Amino acid sequence: MITLAQKTGGLFLQNSNDIDGSLRQVVDDGDGYYLIGYQPEASTFDQRTGVAKFHSISVRVKRPGLRVRSRTGFFGTPDRRSPPALTPIAQITRALSSPFETGNLRVRLTSLFSHSDKEGSYLNALLYFDAGDLTFTQDPDGMRTAIVDIAAVTFDADGHQIDGADRTWRFHVTQVNYEEMVRKGVVYGMHVPVKTAGAYQMRVVLRDFTTGNLGSATQFVEVPDVKNGRLALSGIVLGAEQPRTQGDGDPAEGQLASEDPNVTAAVRAFRPGTPIIYAYKIINAHTDAAKKPQLVVQTRLFHDGQEVYAGTPSAMNSESQQDPQHLVGMGRVQFGQAPPGDYVLQVIVTDKLAKEKYRIAAQSMDFEIRQ
Numbered sequence: 084m085i086t087l088a089q090k091t092g093g094l095f096l097q098n099s100n101d102i103d104g105s106l107r108q109v110v111d112d113g114d115g116y117y118l119i120g121y122q123p124e125a126s127t128f129d130q131r132t133g134v135a136k137f138h139s140i141s142v143r144v145k146r147p148g149l150r151v152r153s154r155t156g157f158f159g160t161p162d163r164r165s166p167p168a169l170t171p172i173a174q175i176t177r178a179l180s181s182p183f184e185t186g187n188l189r190v191r192l193t194s195l196f197s198h199s200d201k202e203g204s205y206l207n208a209l210l211y212f213d214a215g216d217l218t219f220t221q222d223p224d225g226m227r228t229a230i231v232d233i234a235a236v237t238f239d240a241d242g243h244q245i246d247g248a249d250r251t252w253r254f255h256v257t258q259v260n261y262e263e264m265v266r267k268g269v270v271y272g273m274h275v276p277v278k279t280a281g282a283y284q285m286r287v288v289l290r291d292f293t294t295g296n297l298g299s300a301t302q303f304v305e306v307p308d309v310k311n312g313r314l315a316l317s318g319i320v321l322g323a324e325q326p327r328t329q330g331d332g333d334p335a336e337g338q339l340a341s342e343d344p345n346v347t348a349a350v351r352a353f354r355p356g357t358p359i360i361y362a363y364k365i366i367n368a369h370t371d372a373a374k375k376p377q378l379v380v381q382t383r384l385f386h387d388g389q390e391v392y393a394g395t396p397s398a399m400n401s402e403s404q405q406d407p408q409h410l411v412g413m414g415r416v417q418f419g420q421a422p423p424g425d426y427v428l429q430v431i432v433t434d435k436l437a438k439e440k441y442r443i444a445a446q447s448m449d450f451e452i453r454q
Contacts, residue, residue: 188298
């Protein structure tokens with residue numbers, strides 16, 4: 084919200100704990116001001132390439148005592164009541180350039196940072212969407228078919244596109260599986276590379292190949308710098324306890340099977356009493372002379388912003404793991420009569436062998452308890 088206000092010339096009030104005072108300040112702010120606008124040149128909106136270019140704006144005043152708030156820039160997208168037909172690539176590109184969710188396909192996005200020696204740093208983009216929004220064709224053999232184009236990109240704080248990935252996914256399922264997908268929804272995972280550490284906005288767009296209908300979702304994510312050797316944690320993969328779990332805690336690419344998508348890492352909506360498993364990676368842990376790490380792990384739980392549980396810090400047992408630079412931590416949480424609402428699980432890892440300034444890393448993941 085702070086970033087949105089700063090980038091659009093708005094006013095954001097925080098940390099005052101005074102609603103009445105904040106409202107008065109907002110009202111006072113609008114009592115006296117000059118509103119300035121300008122008409123950009125027509126070439127600003129040239130979209131023959133299908134890509135909307137970002138144009139920066141800088142406003143300065145000479146009179147002392149005046150304060151300027153303005154947008155930091157805009158995309159050169161013309162306002163048209165009836166936009167011309169776009170190619171599929173141009174459709175996806177335009178949707179990716181919008182920081183707001185849009186389209187007819189309902190999409191939910193969860194972005195999890197991860198790292199491996201093979202792929203380097205990347206984001207796990209977990210998508211949950213309603214298969215009933217897609218158009219399935221009926222094949223002569225009774226099978227149902229649909230094709231979906233998926234594109235995911237990261238934007239930095241200045242709105243510049245940094246990295247991305249795209250996939251084309253073809254459903255070819257029986258009538259029974261089709262009905263199950265429509266009833267439950269679909270969970271899909273894809274990896275998006277991230278070459279540089281920093282704060283990013285990830286945007287994902289789905290396109291129905293048959294109708295051209297689009298759906299998009301956006302999420303902010305922080306990518307730590309693992310190249311400097313400092314302790315870091317991956318995103319927390321959180322889901323209902325299953326008979327078999329993935330060993331490294333990293334969701335695979337492609338469709339992710341589940342009896343109930345609500346209890347996967349993509350949605351994280353659980354019923355009271357459901358055992359919840361969480362997993363994460365510990366990156367760049369230091370080791371002693373015996374090549375053993377000395378890590379202490381603590382978990383905390385928050386409900387509607389208030390801490391409701393703080394676990395006792397305990398030493399992590401990593402005897403069975405071969406790579407001390409990529410250790411997997413896991414845990415289990417089970418609620419009894421937990422009230423419905425929004426929760427946040429926080430994992431704090433302390434590396435006793437690291438320098439004092441860099442020995443602590445933390446990661447959090449939100450979830451929901453539903454009746």
